[in-house]
Amino acid sequence: MKEIINSILDKILNDISLDYNSIYFLIFLACFLGIYFLMFNNKIKEIWLLIGSLIFYCWAGWQAVLIVIFTALTVYIITMRMDSIYKKYDEESKELSPKEKNALLISYKKRTNVYKFIAMFLIFGIWIFVKVCKFNEVDSVLTFNDMFSHKGIIVPLGISYYTLSSFGYILDVGIVGNGPGMVRKIIPEKNPMRLFSAMIYFPHIVQGPISNYNDLIGQMKKLPAFSYDRVCSGSQLILWGLFKKAIVADRLVILTKTVFDYPEAYAGVEIFMAIIFGAFWMYADFSGCTDIVLGVSEIIGIRLNPNFRQPFFAEDAQGFWARWHMSLSGWTKSYIYLPVAMNPKFMKLTKNMKKKGHERFSSFVKAFVPLVLVWIFTGLWHGTGLDYLAWGLYWCAMMTIGKETEGIRKKAWKLVNVDFEMQGYKIWCRIRTFFVFAIGRMWTVCGSAAGFFILWQRMFSESRLWNLTNNTFFSLGLDRKDYYIAIFGILVMCLVDVLHEKGYNLRQSISKMVLPVRWAIYFVAIFTVIIFGMYGLAVDSAAFAYGAF
Helix, strand or coil: CHHHHHHHHHHHHHHCCCCCCCHHHHHHHHHHHHHHCCCCCHHHHHHHHHHHHHHHHHHCCHHHHHHHHHHHHHHHHHHHHHHHHHHHHHHHCCCCCHHHHHHHHHHHHHHHHHHHHHHHHHHHHHHHHHHHHHHCCECCCCCHHHHHCCCCECCCCCHHHHHHHHHHHHHHHCEECCHHHCEECCCCCCCHHHHHHHHCCCCCCCCCCCCCHHHHHHHHCCCCCCCHHHHHHHHHHHHHHHHHHHHHHHHHHHHHHHHHHCHHHCCHHHHHHHHHHHHHHHHHHHHHHHHHHHHHHHHHCCCCCCCECCHHHCCCHHHHHCCECHHHHHHHHHHHHHHHHCCHHHHHHHHHHHHCCCHHHHHHHHHHHHHHHHHHHHHHHHCCCHHHHHHHHHHHHHHHHHHHCHHHHHHHHHHCCCCCCCHHHHHHHHHHHHHHHHHHHCCCCCCCCHHHHHHHHHHHHCCCHHHHCCCHHHHCCCCHHHHHHHHHHHHHHHHHHHHHHCCCCHHHHHHCCCHHHHHHHHHHHHHHHHHHCCCCCCCCCCCCCCCCC
């Protein structure tokens, strides 16, 4: 009987996916929200939110939850211990002068460093182990027996995201800043279940955004009542995310995967078009998932930070990463770039360089060292191969070159009387930045750093321009109809981004329309996703680009 039950459970877990773009997730969400909105007590809502997150998480493999619980306990114990140390400081510093307080605080800060190192070793140790073992078979539904039998590695759902959020939370509990400006950023949460609930909060666990647990816990303590307007607004965002994913991304991935899996078989125009479509695929896929996540969370009543802000309108590499994967950029800035740049020993080193007359070199080192550390980390966060390391160093180089040559380029443009505020110049900068992004992806799309050079070699060894006028493109997995639908979807995405860039809030405008018009738009959007979305046996519609993170 036990074997029969286990067999049935295994079949259900393997055959029914709760990925954000699956019908089963929408059913799960409807059931969860139907009960959630019947609750009026905040504590009961918090408990139900934790239960819903546990169900969602366990569906991907219940034994992986044990690893997350271990991480949560590590975070909780470390932060409680750090908090007790700082409480002793509060007691001892009451009658001290500001200078004495500062000296005492530095000593207490050093006492907490050992706990930070323990946390780093345990939390990042698990993450690094999983990352390294991704060269082998990985699966979140494996058991510990399977793992100990060398059949694969258990990968906790969203490990890359909760690892960064957890360690950022620990650092925020510590002292921020140096000298007289040192302060405690946050007071840690005393309730371990609230902390655990924030870690596995189901709307954001799979693909982020990387969250500030202190902010998330604060919102969970004050969950709002049902709001029709909030439900409509969140549902609009979910529909928009499904449009990007099912109509655009799931079509483009067929073409790009066909070319990038066997680049030696293609050349010139096929590779060039795959690179262009690949950039739009990544944007549609990643931002589509983010929109679904933000929409679900908005319905619940919790505000998550945005992850995208019209990235293809960026005019340089730095501007692009201020708009793309904003939560990761913000995390690396707060916990890698600024701590290194503001480190007293590093600042002293660059000042000594400046005093010795190496002002230009001092300025370069001051900006470059923290930047290269950020991008080495960012590259390895995305993947452990040399291709991802090269990708990270590529972006570091693009930012450094852009900054160091800015003055020269502006002088050159002025010689030909170019107005930097001219719309044509801004369009040129945006196109240039788009290609910087698209070329950067060439490092990783083939699965190895060598693939980058294979793509360039094949692209220039033979152009095959005649394939633009024959039916060759329709042999790459998409027929003529699918091409037109994908291109139409890209144009719609670009149009919406143009409106948002101009400050036009499309969702608010739709919400203010009269009821019949508003619901007509909703029904058109729903049936568009259903009719034109890529669903079926031949389509891996459940696989988001960052779903394995």
